Amino acid sequence: xxxxxxxxxxxxxxxxVIDNLMLNQLGLRKEDVNTALTIVxxxxxxxxxxxxxxxxxxxxxxxxxxxGWVLPLIQLWHMGWSDxxxxxxxxxxxxxxxxxxxxxxxxxxxxxxALVFDTxxxxxxxxxxxxxxxxxxxxxxxxxxxxLHELLQDAQxxxxxxxxxxxxxxxxxxxxxxxxxxxxxxxxSPFRGSxxxxxxxxxxxxANTILRMRNSMLHYEFQSAIADGDIGRAMNxxxxxxxxxxxxxxxxxxxxxxxxxxxxxxxxSNELKTAIxxxxxxxxxxxxxxxxxxxxxxxxxxxxxxSMSGNRSAPFADPFFKEIISLNIRNFLDIKESLRSAVRIxxxxxxxxxxxxxxxxxxLRKTMHEHELHKFRATRTLGFEAQDDFAAGYDRxxxxxxxxxFVQRTLADGANLHGSGDVDDDDTIEADFEAPRPSxxxxxxxVLGINVADEDEDNVLEEQSAE
Numbered sequence: 001x002x003x004x005x006x007x008x009x010x011x012x013x014x015x016x017v018i019d020n021l022m023l024n025q026l027g028l029r030k031e032d033v034n035t036a037l038t039i040v041x042x043x044x045x046x047x048x049x050x051x052x053x054x055x056x057x058x059x060x061x062x063x064x065x066x067x068g069w070v071l072p073l074i075q076l077w078h079m080g081w082s083d084x085x086x087x088x089x090x091x092x093x094x095x096x097x098x099x100x101x102x103x104x105x106x107x108x109x110x111x112x113x114a115l116v117f118d119t120x121x122x123x124x125x126x127x128x129x130x131x132x133x134x135x136x137x138x139x140x141x142x143x144x145x146x147x148l149h150e151l152l153q154d155a156q157x158x159x160x161x162x163x164x165x166x167x168x169x170x171x172x173x174x175x176x177x178x179x180x181x182x183x184x185x186x187x188x189s190p191f192r193g194s195x196x197x198x199x200x201x202x203x204x205x206x207a208n209t210i211l212r213m214r215n216s217m218l219h220y221e222f223q224s225a226i227a228d229g230d231i232g233r234a235m236n237x238x239x240x241x242x243x244x245x246x247x248x249x250x251x252x253x254x255x256x257x258x259x260x261x262x263x264x265x266x267x268x269s270n271e272l273k274t275a276i277x278x279x280x281x282x283x284x285x286x287x288x289x290x291x292x293x294x295x296x297x298x299x300x301x302x303x304x305x306x307s308m309s310g311n312r313s314a315p316f317a318d319p320f321f322k323e324i325i326s327l328n329i330r331n332f333l334d335i336k337e338s339l340r341s342a343v344r345i346x347x348x349x350x351x352x353x354x355x356x357x358x359x360x361x362x363x364l365r366k367t368m369h370e371h372e373l374h375k376f377r378a379t380r381t382l383g384f385e386a387q388d389d390f391a392a393g394y395d396r397x398x399x400x401x402x403x404x405x406f407v408q409r410t411l412a413d414g415a416n417l418h419g420s421g422d423v424d425d426d427d428t429i430e431a432d433f434e435a436p437r438p439s440x441x442x443x444x445x446x447v448l449g450i451n452v453a454d455e456d457e458d459n460v461l462e463e464q465s466a467e
Contacts, residue, residue, distance in 0.1 A: 003326035005317035030064035075295035174202030184375030197383035227441035229291035247392030292438030299435035
């Protein structure tokens with residue numbers, strides 16, 4: 001579709017965008033548009049504005065202008081980004097509004113995913129070493145040569161010990177730990193005097209680690225399902241996120257997921273469910289493992305349009321820009337690779353980045369081993385207890401009127417998803433944001449769109465690893 005000069009940052013702007021698409025560009029008649037349901041997608045902020053539009057015009061006597069034919073649908077990449085922020089806030093420390101703005105303005109999604117997934121990879125390998133009581137996993141596997149059935153059985157035991165809510169609670173309270181974890185050395189607190197935090201009965205650091213691994217693995221499962229084109233697996237994770245978003249205070253995404261669950265369970269026809277699930281993702285290559293969310297594709301299109309317009313709003317109203325540039329934006333995105341191929345310039349080798357990443361992973365593994373991160377050490381604490389967002393969300397649903405209020409509010413007005421106390425989740429993308437490349441699923445492994453590494457930092461890690 002062609003670009004437009006309308007500002008989608010407002011409710012009125014969204015109305016103009018919808019009218020432009022349906023009436024001007026598609027050339028449909030209002031009476032025809034009103035006879036069929038049209039799915040309109042966007043991030044949480046856009047979807048909220050469209051619902052506001054429907055609420056304001058609900059009493060309009062004219063069918064088209066009531067916008068009852070519009071079905072607002074939340075998109076997946078922005079939702080995944082919101083969960084990534086939640087994981088960083090919970091386990092790496094809260095980020096201020098300014099820092100989040102800086103994260104949005106750079107290729108932050110890939111940086112954050114690299115941090116979360118590389119840490120998860122190192123921790124999972126360390127858990128296997130702990131389970132087999134070995135320092136060299138490759139040598140152990142070569143000697144033992146377990147069958148696939150044995151590996152799956154062992155993997156389930158590791159999941160029960162290091163990736164479950166129950167094991168995190170056992171680690172925190174010191175219950176049944178002998179059945180779940182290896183015992184580490186006696187903990188000596190680094191704190192003295194009045195600055196010393198209260199000592200837990202169990203191992204607070206291990207409990208935090210398990211929660212981080214569980215949350216990271218759920219995000220990994222979501223991204224893997226997306227890349228593999230398995231929308232059912234992605235929706236299973238979204239079901240869990242209904243609780244974690246609620247527990248972490250992301251009220252509006254909680255409401256969106258509640259609405260989605262209720263609609264799929266009680267309202268949508270089988271045909272509509274199929275249409276939604278078949279149009280959340282796209283694959284521009286036709287190859288397996290190359291799926292990605294529609295809203296991420298749109299962010300790439302917007303990035304290039306803004307770049308070609310010189311980041312000015314005026315060119316968007318220019319007929320040439322609307323009718324030629326924007327309608328062929330995918331071709332412009334392919335020009336660079338086409339030119340590289342024409343002059344036989346191959347893709348950049350990833351050998352150097354892989355070597356630097358290997359050094360960093362060895363250093364991370366060494367640090368985890370030295371601190372006995374995945375062993376149980378009674379009374380261990382560093383003064384921080386990570387919140388279990390899933391448990392907190394479950395309690396809010398169970399012990400408050402959260403769901404009752406949602407049901408009453410939406411039964412009275414189907415477009416009124418958010419209550420007066422629901423805060424803005426702020427998934428709006430900054431103007432200079434550069435969308436990351438989609439992740440891919442290759443040979444049973446999730447591959448991020450780009451590997452991020454800082455030259456100076458990796459030199460330091462390489463020196464430390466050599467010591």
